[in-house]
Amino acid sequence: xKRSQLYMLVGAILLGGLFVWPLWNITLEAPQYPDAxxxxxxxxxxxxxxxxxxxNINIMNHYVGMKDIxxxxxxxxxxxxxxxxxxxFGIIIAFIGRRSLYISWFAIMLVLGTIAMxxxxxxxxxxxxxxxxxxxIKFTDDKGQPMAYQxxxxxxxxxxxxxxxxxxxLGAYLMFLGMGLSVLAFIQAKxxxxxxxxxxxxxxxxxxxxxxxxxxxxxxxxxxYGQDACAFCMMTIVDKQHSGQLVTETGKAFKYDxxxxxxxxxxxxxxxxxxxxxxxxxxxxxxxxxxxxxxxLISQSIPSPMGEFLTAFSSDEERxxxxxxxxxxxxxxxxxxxxxxxx
Numbered sequence: 001x002k003r004s005q006l007y008m009l010v011g012a013i014l015l016g017g018l019f020v021w022p023l024w025n026i027t028l029e030a031p032q033y034p035d036a037x038x039x040x041x042x043x044x045x046x047x048x049x050x051x052x053x054x055x056n057i058n059i060m061n062h063y064v065g066m067k068d069i070x071x072x073x074x075x076x077x078x079x080x081x082x083x084x085x086x087x088x089f090g091i092i093i094a095f096i097g098r099r100s101l102y103i104s105w106f107a108i109m110l111v112l113g114t115i116a117m118x119x120x121x122x123x124x125x126x127x128x129x130x131x132x133x134x135x136x137i138k139f140t141d142d143k144g145q146p147m148a149y150q151x152x153x154x155x156x157x158x159x160x161x162x163x164x165x166x167x168x169x170l171g172a173y174l175m176f177l178g179m180g181l182s183v184l185a186f187i188q189a190k191x192x193x194x195x196x197x198x199x200x201x202x203x204x205x206x207x208x209x210x211x212x213x214x215x216x217x218x219x220x221x222x223x224x225y226g227q228d229a230c231a232f233c234m235m236t237i238v239d240k241q242h243s244g245q246l247v248t249e250t251g252k253a254f255k256y257d258x259x260x261x262x263x264x265x266x267x268x269x270x271x272x273x274x275x276x277x278x279x280x281x282x283x284x285x286x287x288x289x290x291x292x293x294x295x296x297l298i299s300q301s302i303p304s305p306m307g308e309f310l311t312a313f314s315s316d317e318e319r320x321x322x323x324x325x326x327x328x329x330x331x332x333x334x335x336x337x338x339x340x341x342x343x
Contacts, residue, residue, distance in 0.1 A: 004188035005097045008105070011181030012090025017174035018043045018083050024120070024172060025049065026151055028057065029163040039069065040169060043083060044076045065135025066149055067127060075119060082112060090182070099189035106182040113175075121153050155234040220245055220276055220288060221253040230257040232265040233306065240285035242304045242311065247276040259291075260308035263340040277333075279312040282322070292333045295319040299328025310336075 001009070027038035027049065037056055038049035046069055048054050058068045086109060093101040128150025151157065151164040158164075168176075223245065228237045231254040237243055244262035246254045250272045256262040259279050266274075277291035282302075294312045297319050302311050309328075313319040319330060331339060 001094075002097060002189075002192055004099070004102070004185040004192055005094050007181045007185035007188060008102050009091060009094035011178040011185065012087050012094060012105075014174045014178035014181070015083055015087045015090070018171045019080070021170035021174070022047065023169060023175075025165075025167055025169050027165045027167075029165065030161055032161075038165075043079045043171065045072070046070075061149075063135065063137045064149065065132035065138070067130065067132075073123070079116070086112070090178075094185075097189075099186060099193070102182050102186040102189060106179055106186070109175075109179050109182070113179075117153070124150050124153065127151075152234065155229070157234060219251070220247050220278055221255070223255050223286075223288075225286070228255050230255065230261050232256055232261040235305070239280075239305050241280055241282045243280045243288075244291070245276070245278040245288060246274050247278070248272040249275050251275075258305040258308070259296075259310050259312055260304065260306050260340075262291075263336070263342065266342055267340070281314045281318075282311045283313060283318050289314045294333065296331040296333075296336050297323060297328045298331065299323075299326045301326035301328070 022040035022042050024041040025038060026041070027036050029036045035050065037053040039054050039057065040047045040049055046054060054069050061068065086105070089108075090105050093105055129148045131149075147160075149159050151159070152166045154166055154168070156163055156165045223237055223243055225240055225243075226236065226238055229235065230237055231246075235257050237255060237257040239257060242258050244256040244259045246256075246262060246265075248254075248271050252271070254262075254265070254271070256265070262277075262279070278288040279291040279294055281287045281289050281294075289312075291312070294314060295316045295318070297311050297313065298309050299311070299322075300309055302309060302322075304310050311322075313322070316330075323330065
């Protein structure tokens, strides 16, 4: 069996992991729960992340009028059949060994995955928006409309005092790996056909090096307000007067919807060393300035997105102008780091 066929065979078999390990996980973190609660979503069932987690979630949801998490849904009878069909189809393709079929299998998997993610989003939307009118507790947004409780499709989101985290699990990662192997089989089959492997590898290496060099040379990036998500809390960045950005020595930019998010992220920083610390200038919305040289104000009169009332100014003079009209506490960069217990 050729190497390309072997890649395709292993890729198809990896889909079998969907029947063993969870596909997705939704976790809820809150101060009143020392241990997070959540559920694992398998291809054919919902399962407690910890004993009685789903029961506890249903109890909480009952008070705000949300539906109970059902024991089963129609998709649980459909998805396993589709997965088995794709495993069998992939194995047959591997033995046929035709290059065009490798990429066809990947394309079908991509379409099916997109449909599944859309179905998951629709399920979350209905789960978070279709509330019972006789709920014991009702919360409204700033416009007086009933609040929705839709979990994020992927990432993290604050729902009342809960942090909802939605992320793929091992079953999904094995599926992604299987899809990647089908693409690798497609590439490998071309190498086998033209029997010129070394030049192709050298070219790919050269392109990778060029890409890395290009990435490392980049500096601060513009923040697309209303589109970019905060790297810490995953909320959409909309406030041009309180945003922030970190740029690492490798040139990667991390964008934040609030200065406090940027500082909280630095507490458990696991990325390369930071080259640029940037914060929005309150007097010039959307303009980022050097955070280490900025002046800061903590004032209850100027709310910030995540509730720390922290605002940055490009100079002491600008900050002092505002302090004449509002009460508050002034800090410099060193004092601010100490406030957030940073080294």
